[in-house]
Amino acid sequence: MTLAANRIVAGEGVQVWQLATLAETLPGIAAVGAGLLLGVQAGRQRLRVAGAIIGLGGLFWLLMRGAPALMEGAGEYARVSPALGFWCLLLILMLLLADALAQRTPGPVARAGLLAAVLGTLGLILWSGALSPLSIMQEYAGRRDGFADAALRHLALAFGSLAVAAGIGFPLGILCHRKAGLRESVLPTLSLLQTIPSLAMFGLMIPILGWVGDSVPGARALGIAGIGFAPAFLALVLYSLLPVVANTVAGLAAAPPAALEAARGMGMTPGQRLWRVELPLGLPVILTGLRIVLVQNIGLAVIAGLIGGGGFGTFVFQGLNQTATDLILLGALPTVALALVSAIVMDILVELSRPIPKDTA
Known part of the structure; x- marks a missing residue:
């Protein structure tokens, strides 16, 4: 010590x-x-x-x-x-x-x-x-209310962006699975977004949402501005799309041809095959994509503290400015713990979603 x-x-x-x-x-x-x-x-x-x-x-x-x-x-x-x-x-x-x-x-x-x-x-x-x-506990005691607010902001950034990305990515992934031409244009575009460094992505959102907040009536009332929660949230959604879409496509493509042929023989429509065969069989791969997104977003949400987005990154960057190591740890340790717990929980869900082979003995 x-x-x-x-x-x-x-x-x-x-x-x-x-x-x-x-x-x-x-x-x-x-x-x-x-x-x-x-x-x-x-x-x-x-x-x-x-x-x-x-x-x-x-x-x-x-x-x-x-x-x-x-x-x-x-x-x-x-x-x-x-x-x-x-x-x-x-x-x-x-x-x-x-x-x-x-x-x-x-x-x-x-x-x-x-x-x-x-x-x-x-x-x-x-x-x-x-x-x-x-x-570190004394740092927490002096910032108890601020810590609770930062925790809620961090959870909103990580889980909220995951929910929005899933709402956009699942339908887009299904369409990409059905249409090869769309897949060949969408996946490279999303891959390009992933190559942008995280700090640069957050910076790009500032002028775009700043213009929206100044130009669109009512946008600022909704919290859309150049700095704050909105640019950080949008950047995380954009980062999340590739794993969601790519894993949805991969999961749907993993359905065995024999299972699909059996479904067609039973007279299932394409929609029924999707919901009753392809999605259940591809669920472990799809959940793996969500796991990647969640752990990634929990870590990237720390950078939101640089642009006023809140979260545990607020304490990290305050500690860096004040050369206060324990204040840095007050933001870093909960982030690491949240990422570890989320990864373990998602791994458990992935394993539970795998079909259990029947004993043929």
């Missing part, structure tokens, strides 16, 4: 055995050591999962015990933060946990249960106030 005189200056590193008394730090040190030893056991995946969880518990134990001890007598403006050693150990233990889980290949229900347990445990730790002495 590090101990700094205030939120701006660089802190001095504190070794793990100096965080608090030996009686307080020893359980955490032992848990981290045991977690690392168990996590590298080849071929024993349950043991590796248990070890990674024990090690992560030890890390948070050290945070909860060390932060209050370091703050005692350190001064009113002193700040305590996790240091590089903490982040390295956190990354190693999370990689060990992810690798062990991947080797065990748990089903979607097991993964959903594990995700709920992790989120519940983390929420309980945060709710208990055990980590409140940390600098």
Whole structure:
């Protein structure tokens, strides 16, 4: 951990055995050591999962015990933060946990249960106030209302742009699947949009929507202006179209010819074949496209903070301007957590959407 005189200056590193008394730090040190030893056991995946969880518990134990001890007598403006050693150990233990889980290949229900347990445990730790002495939690305490507003804005940017892109991309993807000529013109155009750097795309939206806001009656009343939420939202929608359309086309094209021929033999119309055969069989590929879009938009929404679009990027860029690392983390960590949770949930939905082959034995 590090101990700094205030939120701006660089802190001095504190070794793990100096965080608090030996009686307080020893359980955490032992848990981290045991977690690392168990996590590298080849071929024993349950043991590796248990070890990674024990090690992560030890890390948070050290945070909860060390932060209050370091703050005692350190001064009113002193700040305590996790240091590089903490982040390295956190990354190693999370990689060990992810690798062990991947080797065990748990089903979607097991993964959903594990995700709920992790989120519940983390929420309980945060709710208990055990980590409140940390600098990042003090940054949050001073910006509680602003954090809630930023979270809602970030969710609106990421999920709202996904919904609009899906509403446009699904019908367009179906048309592209049906008409080869349209597909040959639409997909290269959407691919070209993807090549525009994200910051440039946000910049291009500013003069376009600025002109719309000034020229179209009532546009500003709807929130359409050169800066703010609207240009960021439109840029994310444009970025989202290619994965939605391309994966819709690929999903529909993945339907086996035998299944389509059987549907024709049953007298199904083209519309019935689409809804009863092609879409159900192509749903995993289509959901994979939505997963790509959602994770991409959660990350890109951070840049919206540069043009007044709100979201967690507001804290990231404020922290960069103030050289306040913990303020940067206040925006970055929720973004990473939201992206990880969204990716896991979408992976679960993709797996649940796959047709289960009947046992032919």
